[in-house]
Amino acid sequence: MRHVRALMLGIALIALVVSCGGYVALGEIRAAAAAEGDPVEFIVAPGEATADIATRLSSEDLIRQPAIFTLLARLRGLDGKLQAGRYILSPTMTMSEIMIALQSSRVEEAQLTVPEGLRLEEIAAIVEKTGVVSADAFLRAARDGERFRDQYFLLNSLPQGASLEGYLFPDTYRVAKDASADQIVATMLDRFAEQYGTIERDVRVPDVTVHQIMTMASIVQREAALTSEMPTISAVFWNRLRPENAPDFGGGQLGADPTVQYALGYSAAESSWWRKTLTAADLQIDSPYNTRRYPGLPPGPIAAPGLDALRAAAQPDESAPYLFFVASCAKDGSHKFASTLQEFQIYEAEYLACQ
Structure with missing residues (x-):
């Protein structure tokens, strides 16, 4: 008899725990994570596991109990079926409302x-x-x-x-x-x-601002056809700006044709913002972006550089002593680089001869 009473008491305790647990879980399902808060952009990746989604919802303070969210999704037959996409969710939404939203309320x-x-x-x-x-x-x-x-x-x-x-x-x-x-x-x-942020701690050019790095990166982006040559072309331009090299190349001018193209603007004849052929008159345009006329960097970037050009501008090839480059006869976008005007003239003659 004593054993029966103990068994019944154990069953009652288990039932009480389950009941309390269910009550707590029900409360979490029905309650919002916060009484107020700004909307949050939330992206569900294709194939993302429900448990991972729940964890991220919790880290964004959109739900309080990721384990309960995951369990609820399983009970509703939605495990692995939440739709990939971009959503705008609010911490004032209940867990159940968020689950419904993740099935059908994607932002177009x-x-x-x-x-x-x-x-x-x-x-x-x-x-x-x-x-x-x-x-x-x-x-x-x-x-x-x-x-x-x-x-x-x-x-x-x-x-x-x-x-x-x-x-x-x-x-x-x-x-x-x-x-x-x-x-x-x-x-x-x-x-x-x-x-x-991936390159800012390893900028090798002394005393430059972010704006100057961005300006140089944009020029490198427009000038270089090959990613592999970007650090060398960057080095050439930075070398041209050094005071000690002014007597050897244009008195501190960059001499970059893309900056002239930028200054000229849209060409109706070519239906392009970037003119393929520059005339002698084009090269004399009176603009601070004309680096064949004015020394130093232009006032700002001329185009949007990618990460490779950004990295090249911040980390030029420090072993490159060059001041000149000319397209090679390989016609694959590559260049030949020269340290002296005489060497450049030889490469230029070679290029002109193979045209």
């Missing part, structure tokens, strides 16, 4: 792919094709660097009144169909800050 998105080496007008045209915002709206935002300066410390060296030319990182993005121009620009600046 458009894909935006920006190649390396484009100027703002070209990027704006790509943005407009997504149908999200117009090119004009995007350019108004992108040309107002002051609007974003306080949000991004890497813009501290951006000159007063400068645009964000060069700072909108080339990549593939997913943007909401209802995104504003400011939001698209901010997304691209976020990616820039992320990528620049």
